[in-house]
Amino acid sequence: MIRPLKIVFMGTPDFAVPPLQALHDSPHEVLAVVTQPDRPKGRGRKLTPPPVKQTALACGYPVLQPETVRTEAFHRQLAELAPDLFVVVAFGQILPQRLLDIPPQGAINVHASLLPRYRGAAPIQWAIINGDRETGVTTMMMDKGMDTGDILLVEKTAIGPDDTAADLHDRLSDMGARTLVRTLEKLQDGSLERTAQDHARATHAPMLKKKDGEIDWSMPAERIECLIRGMTPWPGAFTFSDGMRLKIFKACVLERDISVPPGTILECFPGELRVATGHSALAVQEIQGASGKRLPIDDFLCGCRLPDGACLG
Template identity: 60%
Template sequence: MSKRPLRIIFMGTPDFAAATLQALIDGPDEVVAVVTQPDRAKGRGKKLTPPPTKVLAEAAGIPVLQPTKIKTEAFHNGLLTYQPDLIVVTAYGRILPKSLLELPPLGCINVHGSLLPKYRGAAPIQWAVINGEKETGITIIQMNEGMDTGDILLKAKINTAPDETAGSLFDKLAVLGSATLLTAIKGLQEGTIIPVAQDHDLATVAPMLKKNDGLIDWHKDAKEIERLIRGLDPWPTAFCFLDGTRLRLFRPEVLHQDSEMQPGTVLQADKRGILVACGHNTLLTREIQPEGKKRMDVDSFLCGHPIAPGTRFVQ
């Protein structure tokens, strides 16, 4: 294929995808259309809110498609009118049918937030934090009909920080993914990249997270709880209950000391944070978000809601 700018259709929805889209817009090729999920009702007012990729595309004057169904002849034919050389997919949220995978001459490639074959699925970044991975990264794959099972085109690694949250790791991988994608596209166009099959025996999964996955079991090791809190920050968040009120917890720290108190028992609550007994060791939480209120430091919360030592958080 000649070195003319490629005609690219981008498919993606959340902020992570918007970073990739911005890199493509700023890059040497032409984004001819953006496909994203329909607007969703958000907030207490249930106001229809456009996906971040739609906002970005419209600002750049790029046509936006928001189909409710993608396995239709009408949608397929609609994409054909843009004459794409390549389709780039980042966190779109749906499995592409074979007809779309085979539509552009260069196929469809995906920007995935893990070092495949580890963490195939919808939430690779969160699960990497929850499981305490010291290293993760980005994988660019040639898509097939499976869930993140396509041949690997390029990988890039990054170390995770000890206090890494899913949110901070999202930001880092969004930057890394954008740069890695542009390198992969250049290699595809020049024919310098050789696809490598994944070792499916090494595959692990990263299933979509639900709000109830954040319910804290204080009988677990404090380190496991600490990773859960960081891995679910900023969504869906880890939480417990006090007097029937849901409390979301943030900025945890493991203190390597055991307590004879029952797991979930508050050992101290002051400006340093809330210290809670766990199955092994103890956990200090520095930030909290009561139900219906903003996230705040523990000291601010305790001014109006003192917690006496011996109080128990419940599941």
């Protein structure tokens, strides 16, 4: 009979919760869960535990929350647990080689892209922003690089025309949980194969900042529509009208010849907002203005008129 693996799990955000739950439901033993420290959140800046911590406590696991994983004390703490394996899912800190050397079976990472594409912190968002038709999850053996280790298993999924980053996040998180379980099964029965990444094909997915969501109306309408979906729910795609910040959640491409500057509001029927772009036009369908409410465009325009010919941006 194959002995269950003794695992230290490392993860922080919602994306890492289904993989942790999958381990909890498996025969493997989770010795401890490592996650980021509690952080202030919301308008009241209340100290809030990360989602993985909440799940770990509900499962009865010991929780470790180091400010940095590079201290001697933390290294000693993990070594004393004597794990067979680390499992890492969106943890948020880079593990030094001396930590990766602790478990004899190494460290397995679940990454939300088809490596070597989109190494880095925001692979889900950048796949949509760049107009990719397909993405997936990859399990890999970790090394000291940023998502550079050998590939283990890959599972793919199509990116639908209406998929937002939120939609894809949830789908890939569940997919990552399933792929992790399959990876551990293959590790145990000796059938797990490793494939070196082709580093020449690597692309990167840097962490997003709020300013990355500002719409450049000189881009083609298709690219702007992808940006809107990739930026939803965070940091959000936005533009300005006379200094008022407008957050756009949903739009569709209108194929038409444009002879006015990008960002110009086009003449259209009441209850519609069509905007010229660098190529074709964009029909805005859901928007949020100064009221702070996300609204269908016809409801928004009832209370906030944006005149034809005005320029956004």
